[in-house]
Amino acid sequence: MIQAYLDLIRFNRPIGWLVLYWPTLIALFIAAQGWPGWHLFIVFSLGVFLTRSAGCAINDYADRHWDGQVERTQHRPLVTGALTPAQALVCFAGLMLCAFGLVLTLNPASLWISLLALGLAALYPFTKRVTYYPQLFLGLAFSTGILMATVAADQPITWPVILWFIANVLWTLSYDTLYAMCDKPDDLKAGIKSTAIAFGDHDHQAVALIQVATLITWGVAGYGSGLGFPFALTLGIAANLFLNQHRQIASRQRADYFAAFVSNHRVGMVLFAGVVLDLIYQHQTLA
Numbered sequence: 001m002i003q004a005y006l007d008l009i010r011f012n013r014p015i016g017w018l019v020l021y022w023p024t025l026i027a028l029f030i031a032a033q034g035w036p037g038w039h040l041f042i043v044f045s046l047g048v049f050l051t052r053s054a055g056c057a058i059n060d061y062a063d064r065h066w067d068g069q070v071e072r073t074q075h076r077p078l079v080t081g082a083l084t085p086a087q088a089l090v091c092f093a094g095l096m097l098c099a100f101g102l103v104l105t106l107n108p109a110s111l112w113i114s115l116l117a118l119g120l121a122a123l124y125p126f127t128k129r130v131t132y133y134p135q136l137f138l139g140l141a142f143s144t145g146i147l148m149a150t151v152a153a154d155q156p157i158t159w160p161v162i163l164w165f166i167a168n169v170l171w172t173l174s175y176d177t178l179y180a181m182c183d184k185p186d187d188l189k190a191g192i193k194s195t196a197i198a199f200g201d202h203d204h205q206a207v208a209l210i211q212v213a214t215l216i217t218w219g220v221a222g223y224g225s226g227l228g229f230p231f232a233l234t235l236g237i238a239a240n241l242f243l244n245q246h247r248q249i250a251s252r253q254r255a256d257y258f259a260a261f262v263s264n265h266r267v268g269m270v271l272f273a274g275v276v277l278d279l280i281y282q283h284q285t286l287a
Contacts, residue, residue: 004082008060008091009053015262017052019175022268023168024048024145026275027161030225031153034279040152043102048145050102054095055121055141061088062125070186072254096121109151117144132198135180139172160224167217174210175264177203178249181257204249211242218271227278234274238267 010016024044028036035041060067060078064085067073077083083091096118103114120141128134143165150161173195180187180196181203187194199206215235222231245260 001082004077005091008057008077008083008088009095010056011053015265016056017049018265019172019268020052020142020145021045021048022265022272023143023164023171024149026272027146027164028149028153029272029275029279030164030227031150031155031161034283036153039105040149043105044145044149044152047099047102050095050099051117051121054092054099055124057088057092057095058122059125061085061092064088066190066192069190070183070192072183072186106148106152107154110148113144113148113151117141117148120144128193130193132193133195134193135173135176135195136169138176139169142172143168158224160221163217163221163224167214167221170210170214170217171264171267174207174214175261177207177210178245178257178261178264181249182254182261204246208242208246215239215242222275222278226282227275228281230278230281231274234270234277237270237274241267241270 006012028040028044032040060076063073064078067076068079073079078085078088100114100118103111120137124134124137124141127137131137146161146165146168147157150157155161177195177199180194183192184194184196186192187197195206196203215238218238219232219235222235241263245263248256248260248263
């Protein structure tokens with residue numbers, strides 16, 4: 001039974017947690033202009049894990065009638081019967097309740113944004129029934145952590161913060177489209193909508209354009225946040241990682257699409273390292 005719950009929240013697949021974690025940490029460190037303190041660090045680290053896990057549970061509940069038709073998802077707990085839909089809902093509610101408990105240790109502004117995040121997280125799994133752009137809704141859900149981290153550090157939501165938010169929506173749109181490409185043939189048969197289907201034969205080009213827009217928005221957001229050369233250098237590394245993804249997916253094989261998707265956690269990690277190095281450099285220069 002425990003293994004079934006671990007499978008439900010994708011415990012053995014941390015990629016979904018990492019691509020949510022790095023942008024949240026970036027926003028937190030920028031808002032705090034360095035180390036945010038143990039309280040905020042622990043709250044947001046645990047919060048990201050809990051909310052991502054809850055998102056997996058509600059996603060499997062929403063997709064329980066379709067996952068059996070998709071090769072990659074036909075062994076999920078609700079498909080095999082290892083868990084019931086009711087158990088998945090209880091798991092979702094329990095995880096979100098724990099996350100909400102963490103939010104209560106933050107300031108009131110964080111509470112309001114957490115309610116927005118909850119609404120988006122619960123809505124996202126159902127959007128793929130009505131729109132070809134559920135990845136956009138996922139981007140909005142994944143980016144609320146940036147706003148919450150900023151206000152939790154008692155900082156206002158300025159135009160650079162909004163640009164970090166937009167950049168993260170774009171980045172999520174790009175990597176989740178790669179993820180959707182893994183299931184494109186099965187999704188077409190099952191009637192599941194995605195950007196991978198909406199972009200048609202131009203899916204690779206669309207992802208490339210979104211990644212270029214992401215890099216530009218990251219650059220402007222970093223400039224507005226006072227970041228300099230160390231951050232700019234890591235943007236170049238991130239651009240190279242994006243290029244490697246396109247070399248990888250040229251084969252149009254499912255395994256390569258998935259590998260390219262997974263590699264995005266390295267993009268986030270590199271970007272976070274650039275922000276930290278830049279903040280250290282600034283403090284040393286001022287000293």
